Amino acid sequence: MKNQCSGNFVNPTEPIIVQLLSNYLSLNELGERDGIRLFWGPHYIGKAGNNQEIDISLEYDGKVIFGISIKSQFGGGYLENADLTLSLIQENIDTIKRFEYRGSVSDVLQDMARIKNVKESSGEFDSVTILYSKFSKKKWIEKFSKGYSHSYLFLEENQQSFFQVLEEKLPGLCSLKGISDRNNGVRPTLKELEKGRAIKGSRFLLQNYVNNNQGKLNELILMSSPSLLSFIDKELTIEWKSPLKRSGYREYRNEFLDLEDQWKGKGIQLEKYWPKIGPQWDGIAVVKGKNGNFGLLLVEAKAHLKELRSKIQAKDVDSIVLIENTISEVKTSVESNAPIEVWLEQYYQLSNRLTYLYLMNNKMGIPTWLLLVNFVDDVAYIPTTTSEWILHYQDVYTRMDISSSSELFNHIISIYPNGNKNERVGKL
Structure with missing residues (x-):
């Protein structure tokens, strides 16, 4: 060296x-x-x-x-x-x-x-x-x-x-x-070690499912969301855009708005509510609605409970103010009375994902669902059971004080696919 x-x-x-x-x-x-x-x-x-x-x-x-x-x-x-x-x-x-x-x-x-x-x-x-x-x-x-x-x-x-x-x-x-x-x-x-190929963890597992086992993944999604079933056309087609092997397992930020002609140009509108560099999504999928409009799935994958804890990293004052104002608006929409510090300092990643779910549906006019993929029994790090995931989310939603009657809640999809060794070793 x-x-x-x-x-x-x-x-x-x-x-x-x-x-x-x-x-x-x-x-x-x-x-x-x-x-x-x-x-x-x-x-x-x-x-x-x-x-x-x-x-x-x-x-x-x-x-x-x-x-x-x-x-x-x-x-x-x-x-x-x-x-x-x-x-x-x-x-x-x-x-x-x-x-x-x-x-x-x-x-x-x-x-x-x-x-x-x-x-x-x-x-x-x-x-x-x-x-x-x-x-x-x-x-x-x-x-x-x-x-x-x-x-x-x-x-x-x-x-x-x-x-x-x-x-x-x-x-x-x-x-x-x-x-x-x-x-x-x-x-x-x-x-x-192809470009973007993960070795282990939630990214690795999601890449395996999207490229090897889409049928099972799509089935879990559709059976977990009545609101998505009500929107999607009779073909029940979920078109995955990321992470695809043929695209080097690319993960999108705000560029996902360029995936459909109906959404192009909305990035400028998004800048009114969030800094230019948005969250990096583990996966992106598109669905066609009965009315010809396209819907969006924003995917966040996790393999163990510690991944849910995070806090805001922004340093620029203007960016912080913009983020706080927008998240405060989202808190109001879900009737949350929790201190904003809980959203910013404890569960910031989930907060900004929920914020994008709100912005896409309420500001951009794009029917959108937040897909939380929680892998069960991933032995590569800390195996997490289905019960542990459910109890943990119950605690998170309680701390964030999110009302179960809010419209935003109907657009959250939580699935718990198998992440054990038999699923984990799939070759791409």
Whole structure:
């Protein structure tokens, strides 16, 4: 893991990111664990035999699967002669000051050329550039984020935790975190580490059901919601949009509003009530109503009771005020007299899910149901019985003081699918 560069060539941000990643992935002092290896500095060979530097890279079972470039300050960069043959260079020749061996180029072009060279030599992998500020954001994003399987992470004024944003940019990163030779004695293969594929827990179980056992999942949903049965057309079709294997197990935020033409454009209206970055949904499904309108299922999956406890993480004052005002409106709609601190500091995740359920139905005009998927007997962490789930939700709803007679309550669907070993080991 030791950086092979020295002196002024080492970006001062790099050792910080290296240490953060090492802690996050529980790596040893050599940057290794259970088939995972972290490299810092020049490590790969391009097509012409030149060293190709990716600031930080992560391998699993000898294959690079993530590449991270870091820019804490701006300045000139250099291309090796192997890079000059890339079509990437030809497409952006106007940005190069001197088109010659080791010619000075823009930072981003240098990084993209080297990363693309490694990808062409060793196979495709996800990559991200970490920047401090949004300086020249338009140029960086528009020119070098399309067509290169590459994304950008800006640290300045970020309202989320570093790892939360990094996991969004590199969806499979959390899968690496969960890898262990001690996980039932089996370490997953590289093929099983597809983009976004979870290794265990509620995300893993939901991915299995949606991609392997939709019939059972849909049956549990329909038998648990009279209001959904009343809405849906006679085909009783539930069309799953996420998490799908063919889409890299993508999980949606507010972009789910682009899934149907009827909903497009409502994102701007949503911003009146909630910050631009909405909750990340474990699953999304669409249903067709008898009247031709489309309905929405917003899915939250859990595998153990502790996952229900959470508190607000927003730091921006305007965002906090907006969130508190909207949640207060939701509290009024369900006749809750509980202190708002219970909603914000104890059960915030459920609170913001209920808020989206309210906003979709009451502000956006989209028939929507909140699907709470509570997996029973998941032995990967803490097995939870059906009785334990039911008693826990009874306590949660009592503490939040949600009236059972409220209209919103009729649009909550709770199901308790099997999460034991026989269901858990299904292959995708």
